Amino acid sequence: MDRLIEAIEQKDNPSVVGLDPTPALVPPQVILAQDGFAEPKEEQNGTHGMDWSGETPAAQIVTGFYGFNRAIIDAVKDLVPAVKPQIAMYEAYGSVGFDVYCLTCQYAQSQGLYVLGDIKRGDIGSTAAAYAKHLTGVNSLDGDINGHPWHEDAITVNPYFGTDGMTPFLDAAKQSDGDIFALVRTSNPSSAEIQELELAGGERVYEHVADLVEGWGADSIGKYGYSRLGAVVGATHPEQGRELRARMPHTFFLVPGYGAQGGTAADVAGMFDSSGRGAIVNSSRGIIGAWKRSGEYSESMTSQEALDLVARSARAAAVAMRDDLRKALQS
Amino acid sequence: MDRLIEAIEQKDNPSVVGLDPTPALVPPQVILAQDGFAEPKEEQNGTHGMDWSGETPAAQIVTGFYGFNRAIIDAVKDLVPAVKPQIAMYEAYGSVGFDVYCLTCQYAQSQGLYVLGDIKRGDIGSTAAAYAKHLTGVNSLDGDINGHPWHEDAITVNPYFGTDGMTPFLDAAKQSDGDIFALVRTSNPSSAEIQELELAGGERVYEHVADLVEGWGADSIGKYGYSRLGAVVGATHPEQGRELRARMPHTFFLVPGYGAQGGTAADVAGMFDSSGRGAIVNSSRGIIGAWKRSGEYSESMTSQEALDLVARSARAAAVAMRDDLRKALQS
Numbered sequence: 001m002d003r004l005i006e007a008i009e010q011k012d013n014p015s016v017v018g019l020d021p022t023p024a025l026v027p028p029q030v031i032l033a034q035d036g037f038a039e040p041k042e043e044q045n046g047t048h049g050m051d052w053s054g055e056t057p058a059a060q061i062v063t064g065f066y067g068f069n070r071a072i073i074d075a076v077k078d079l080v081p082a083v084k085p086q087i088a089m090y091e092a093y094g095s096v097g098f099d100v101y102c103l104t105c106q107y108a109q110s111q112g113l114y115v116l117g118d119i120k121r122g123d124i125g126s127t128a129a130a131y132a133k134h135l136t137g138v139n140s141l142d143g144d145i146n147g148h149p150w151h152e153d154a155i156t157v158n159p160y161f162g163t164d165g166m167t168p169f170l171d172a173a174k175q176s177d178g179d180i181f182a183l184v185r186t187s188n189p190s191s192a193e194i195q196e197l198e199l200a201g202g203e204r205v206y207e208h209v210a211d212l213v214e215g216w217g218a219d220s221i222g223k224y225g226y227s228r229l230g231a232v233v234g235a236t237h238p239e240q241g242r243e244l245r246a247r248m249p250h251t252f253f254l255v256p257g258y259g260a261q262g263g264t265a266a267d268v269a270g271m272f273d274s275s276g277r278g279a280i281v282n283s284s285r286g287i288i289g290a291w292k293r294s295g296e297y298s299e300s301m302t303s304q305e306a307l308d309l310v311a312r313s314a315r316a317a318a319v320a321m322r323d324d325l326r327k328a329l330q331s
Numbered sequence: 332m333d334r335l336i337e338a339i340e341q342k343d344n345p346s347v348v349g350l351d352p353t354p355a356l357v358p359p360q361v362i363l364a365q366d367g368f369a370e371p372k373e374e375q376n377g378t379h380g381m382d383w384s385g386e387t388p389a390a391q392i393v394t395g396f397y398g399f400n401r402a403i404i405d406a407v408k409d410l411v412p413a414v415k416p417q418i419a420m421y422e423a424y425g426s427v428g429f430d431v432y433c434l435t436c437q438y439a440q441s442q443g444l445y446v447l448g449d450i451k452r453g454d455i456g457s458t459a460a461a462y463a464k465h466l467t468g469v470n471s472l473d474g475d476i477n478g479h480p481w482h483e484d485a486i487t488v489n490p491y492f493g494t495d496g497m498t499p500f501l502d503a504a505k506q507s508d509g510d511i512f513a514l515v516r517t518s519n520p521s522s523a524e525i526q527e528l529e530l531a532g533g534e535r536v537y538e539h540v541a542d543l544v545e546g547w548g549a550d551s552i553g554k555y556g557y558s559r560l561g562a563v564v565g566a567t568h569p570e571q572g573r574e575l576r577a578r579m580p581h582t583f584f585l586v587p588g589y590g591a592q593g594g595t596a597a598d599v600a601g602m603f604d605s606s607g608r609g610a611i612v613n614s615s616r617g618i619i620g621a622w623k624r625s626g627e628y629s630e631s632m633t634s635q636e637a638l639d640l641v642a643r644s645a646r647a648a649a650v651a652m653r654d655d656l657r658k659a660l661q662s
Contacts, residue, residue: 020458023472031472057471058478088454092464094480095429102425120454122489123419124519127351133423140388141354141362147389149425158453158489160514162521183491188455190493197539200529205536208528 001179001230001252002222003153005277007081007114013322014272014329016116017076017314018256018284019104020086021065025289027310031064033303062093062100067303068310069104072288073111075311076318082114082153084254084282105151114153116254120183122158128165131157132172135180154179156232156254159209166216166229173228174220179252180229182213185244187234187257206240207247214248224277226252233271235263235281242270245278253279259286259321265328276329283321290317332510332561332583333553334484336608338412338445344653345603345660347447347585348407348645349615350435351417352396356620358641362395364634393424393431398634399641400435403619404442406642407649413445413484415585415613436482445484447585451514453489459496462488463503466511485510487563487585490540497547497560504559505551510583511560513544516575518565518588537571538578545579555608557583564602566594566612573601576609584610590617590652596659607660614652621648 008014023031073083085108090101105115121131134155137148157169159182169180185195185206195206210231217227227250233241235257245253253271257263258281271279290313291297297309339345354362404414416439421432436446452462465486468479488500490513500511516526516537526537541562548558558581564572566588576584584602588594589612602610621644622628628640 022461023470028472057473057475058469061469061472086454086458086461088452088458088461092461092469093478094433095426098426098429120489121419121451123417123451124517127417127419130353130417130419130423138389138392138423139354141359141392142388144388147424158451158491160489160491160525161517161519162524162526164519164521186455186492188492188495190495193493193543194491194536194540195493197536198531200531200533202531205525205528209525212524 001226001228002224003177004082004114004179004252004280005224005226008277008280011079011081013080013325014280015080015318015321015325016082016084016254016280016282017072017080017287017318018084018086018118018282019069019072019288020089020284021068021288022089023061025285025292026061026064026068027291027297027301027306029301029303029306030068030310031061033064033067058093059096062090062097065090066100066103067307068288070107071307071311072314073108073113075315076287077111077113079315079318079322080113082116082280083108084116084118084284086118086284102149102151109151109153115151116181117150117152117155120156120158122161122165124161125164125168128161129168132168135169135172135176135178152178154181154230156181156183158183159213162212163216170216170220170229178228181232181254182209182229184210184213184231185233185237185240187236187261187263191234210244210248210251214251217251221250226250226278230254232256235268236261238263238267238270241268245271245273255279255281259283260289265324268325269328272329281325283317286321287314287317290314332557332559333555334508335413335445335510335583335611336555336557339608339611342410342412343657344411345611346411346649346652346656347413347415347611347613348403348411348618348649349415349417349449349587349613350400350403350619351420351615352399352619353420354392356616356623357392357395357399358622358628358632358637360630360632360634360637361399361641362392364395364398389424390427393421393428396421397431397434398638399619401438402638402642403645404439404444406646407618408442408444410646410649410653411444413447413611414439415447415449415615417449417615433480433482440482440484446482447512448481448483448486451487451489453492453496455492456495456499459492460499463499466500466503466507466509483509485512485561487512487514489514490544493543494547501547501551501560509559512563512585513540513560515541515544515562516564516568516571518567518592518594522565541575541579541582545582548582552581557581557609561585563587566599567592569594569598569601572599576602576604586610586612590614591620596655599656600659603660612656614648617652618645618648621645
């Protein structure tokens with residue numbers, strides 16, 4: 001987790017921008033202009049062995065996501081240490097969507113950002129080993145690593161399978177100087193149904209998962225006292241987050257749920273440690289959808305004018321979030 | 332679940348072949364011949380915006396998977412009702428891997444097989460809605476569905492998020508005449524660490540999840556008494572599987588862990604209902620890796636000779652599994 005912690009300290013900003021584009025969050029002229037890809041248009045509309053040939057408005061949407069993401073990245077790259085692309089938003093579009101996801105990660109890394117791939121994968125050991133290639137890349141038949149499509153510094157994982165489902169991810173994180181974040185207490189309203197169940201010993205399921213996560217990370221603790229295995233803890237559970245901070249002293253938190261989902265800076269303040277470290281707070285819609293609340297958008301804008309508004313609004317929202325978090329952490 | 336049940340009855344065979352290729356499970360000459368794709372070679376090696384251009388042994392591997400899968404599908408399509416491609420094995424290779432996954436699903440459907448995409452996705456509601464496009468396809472800006480890359484009849488999902496993470500998948504299953512399977516009791520050795528935790532009320536976590544799953548499916552029960560929401564229950568837990576069969580009368584089971592993971596036909600027999608319905612049993616390595624145990628393989632074989640051996644061995648293993656299950660269900 002050292003690289004992430006140092007990136008946060010360099011920007012003095014424990015926030016991460018979620019790159020979760022949807023057709024509703026991207027100005028339509030950006031999609032219609034389809035100027036996201038650097039490649040020639042024939043390449044963008046390549047069949048990929050699938051249904052995208054000919055008239056391809058759906059592929060055009062995800063292609064537009066790339067131009068949108070690049071505008072956001074350029075607007076915030078000097079402010080924030082990290083971005084968190086949500087792979088589901090790209091996966092919805094099939095293979096071409098993954099091209100856009102990977103290109104987004106690659107571009108963000110090239111601009112000096114730490115890329116947290118929000119993929120929430122999890123499976124039995126042999127299958128988890130395949131998912132762990134997100135961090136390590138894939139080998140040729142003679143064992144050389146020669147394919148590295150993903151460009152992620154960290155990924156999120158689901159711990160429901162227990163130790164043997166986690167080990168391949170932990171090994172991959174060590175091998176790649178990367179990190180992973182396991183789901184512990186998610187931000188969504190129904191999350192209590194399983195995560196807050198009371199166990200026979202009196203603790204809750206998420207507390208038991210927290211103890212497992214703290215234990216799994218124990219042999220990868222870095223120079224700031226945090227292991228390569230972080231935990232996802234929703235901003236919507238401030239009291240539980242505060243307790244988990246004490247319960248998991250070597251586990252860094254990824255905190256979703258700030259902003260659009262209702263979490264405030266005061267809610268997340270307790271998830272940091274006494275030196276102001278220990279957590280990074282995500283906002284997705286609050287940053288990338290800020291242009292919609294600006295009152296400045298018009299359908300008559302060109303694609304470039306719309307992207308400029310997206311960038312300007314995202315930057316202002318990222319500054320406001322940074323200052324909001326700084327203030328809450330100082331008080 | 333009606334379509335799956337009818338496919339099972341038509342073949343009189345409650346088994347599904349897991350298409351989980353790895354470099355170790357595919358004869359090397361099949362990969363080196365790279366004759367899997369129907370498209371011209373330039374198209375196979377397209378850059379996909381990534382690292383695959385030029386010398387691409389890693390992309391060649393996953394391209395070889397397609398020829399391998401097609402040989403397996405052709406060999407078993409008159410015997411088994413369904414195949415279950417494990418997406419992780421393809422995802423390891425990035426975008427081109429998804430091309431191979433989608434082509435595999437498409438080919439299997441074209442041969443009359445029910446395709447169960449083993450994707451184990453799960454997230455908060457807005458993100459789950461994006462993953463649910465696996466079943467429904469994606470819309471153009473004007474709302475028409477015009478992109479349908481995945482070619483899956485059903486998918487597996489992770490229920491850790493609770494109701495609001497499940498609802499988009501349930502809606503998508505209804506909309507697409509498809510099915511979903513939620514993880515309840517997985518087959519791997521460490522699965523007990525979370526799934527078997529004892530709750531304050533005396534039941535286990537997986538039993539509580541089972542009750543949630545049975546409830547979530549209640550409004551999609553089909554003509555055979557099973558809902559569109561099935562459960563993943565490992566063959567490695569025969570007693571728990573038997574109890575879950577009684578506890579979840581309207582929930583169809585996908586049973587992994589037969590064969591290579593140690594589950595036997597006797598172990599899974601209790602997961603069927605009194606009319607011999609209610610479950611489908613998966614074998615992956617036991618079928619697709621059967622050629623390795625045949626004693627007939629030689630490195631001097633041509634790619635076609637190796638594929639013929641793969642097909643012949645897979646067919647024999649699929650027949651043996653079918654007969655093994657039939658016998659256990661009759662006794």
